Amino acid sequence: MYAYRNEFTQASGLRYLNHAAVAPWPRRAAEAVARFAEENVSIGARDYPNWLILENTLRDRLKRLLNAPSRDDIALVKNTSEALSFVAFGLDWKAGDQIVISNEEFPSNRIVWEALKPLGVEVKQVDLSGDDPEGALLAACGPRTRLMSISAVQYASGLRLELERLGHGCQQRGVLFCVDAIQQLGALPFDAQACACAFAMADGHKWMLGPEGLGVFYCRSDLREQLKLHEYGWHMLEHAGDYDRSDWRPARSAKRFECGSPNLLGAVALEASLSLLEEVGMSAVGQALNERIHWLQNGLDRITGVTLHSPRNPARRAGILTFSLDGWDQRALFEKLKNEQIVCAQRGPGIRFSPHFYTEGHVIEEALTVLTQLASR
Template sequence: MLKLSDEFPLVPGLCYLNHAAVAPWPKRASEAVRRFAEENIGTGARDYPEWLKVEKRLRERLTRLLNASSTADIALVKNTSEALSFVAFGLDWRPGDQVVISDEEFPSNRIVWEALGPQGVEVVQVSLAGSDPEGALLAACGPRTRLMSISSVQFASGLRLDLPRLGAGCRGKGVLLCVDAIQQLGAQPLDVQACDCAFAMADGHKWMLGPEGLGVFYCRGDMREKLALHEYGWHMLEHAGDYDRTEWQPARSARRFECGSPNMLGAMALEASLSLLEEVSMQQVAQLIEERVLQLQEGLERIAGIQLHSPLNPARRAGILTFNKDGWDNQALFSKLREQQVICAQRGKGIRLSPHFYTDPMSIERSLTVLSQLRQG
């Protein structure tokens, strides 16, 4: 039987509530990397075919996690920004084209589109502050809109959007949907087919509990050849490994976006981490995260001077709860919490807390106690 304390040993006094930034690894990921390192010390790449089997399992796990139609839709990339750049600089833009985003996006999902300005592409930022953020986003899509790029969960507020509704609305308007899924994938189920997105991407180092430097890029089959390639190498070829072939073409699969040697070290860790999420099941992961977020919400609401800046409706959030405290500068409060071993982040209007499914409820209670005992800064 799975024991979460074996995967995430408790560190006395540490309250880790920062999975929306960089997550701890489960023990099985650490062990996978240790074994990989020992193999490299002892036998080098003698067993490289076995390593490729791990990479294959990783692609299969990501396919299931996203409910993609095939592993052919999955590329392994360095990070979310790289995948967004593949889309932004792969599409055939025309002067006057528009990209619709929200006014709450992490810089990765803003700067890449603003960088298209020299090509005459206009970025339209939409406020999500109203009661119908999906309606506002879709209303901003006009005849010149080519693409909507949206975070499924906003990094600062934690607002979760209705992706199937956005997908259906974009399809009806002839607009491509691109989803930055980094704050949802691994925290909540995500179905790229149900939301009819053309592209989705996420890093592995947040809710997927993996290392930095390895992420996933989902590219729908009908869109792969519509993205112009700007990176070339031996690995992205249809006949990769046939080194004597002089004629070549890009891989028909999403591997066409992987120009060179893979991040095998990262693959070892991320494959192991995703095996844990599959063992628990994403439905159970989401339920346990919601229980912990609710515990934080109810505890914060009992503390004088706390204002919450995240949705209180469970259908509108994933794993993020952001707040501020009267009399405290956010930077000072963040620093004080870190001194007390409450690991969090300063984002948006306040302090962002982000527990995962395995987070010990007692560490949440300790965090709330620390907050309740703070005197005015």
């Protein structure tokens, strides 16, 4: 992966281990945005049709990243929360319907379902701490369960779930399967068809190495028209661009969820970032990330007083390791690491490290050295 070193020229002395929050851009994304800005300065929107071609190139890259059947299954959205809201407030709920989630979800994948309480919808939170979290989730699905919504990888613990087992289990029970893929998409291979999900969504600013403000919403083709729309505008029409047409209908494709003018600046950056991931190949990205997580885990295990709060089984993790250090308040430890230019996050019971495929060895070793010194105080 050192062939891509020139793509990530971060500040000297910086140890960036925070891709599960907001990732740095690769150089090609910054250069693409600079070209786009210069074009706007010099000729404005004269070549707007070319921008729409790039937007479709981005859809194609996202289609491949999710292994969606068609580009038509891909909507470009503001963020994961917006996509989850399309599902939550698009389905036709009845009083007594149930939704199954876990007790470890990021607020985006909890609040949106709890907001359905006035409609009489019940949210069941399942404890994932046992030996068989998938079994526990599926066991919680009863005759009134309409939907299971789960994070592919839990944001605090880093627990990675077996999506295929969950998806096929939901299918057998007649339950819709919704995947918040934000902590897996761009980190490890993802397959919307293999896991039989009805919906999947993710922001571009984490493992996909893109900007904030642009994400992806995968909606299975047979479900698109079942989601009631609450946003309307010129861009989401079947005949978008035919401004004088008086009869209209929402687009048959997932563009029906994109009501107005697209975020083309974000699309320029994200398309460039995804071109890098495609160039490397998601299999190679996942392998390199696994190696770095293994490296980090071994190093943490050698530090006296460190407790690991993430799974040790490689099949149960993606790019997140969360730990605590005896004798240190977690907020104080976070601030100390920040002062040492180690960019990380305070999540759940400890400190969360999240490297990416390109993270160089010296970054990992220097972070471990700092922790070793702090443990001896």
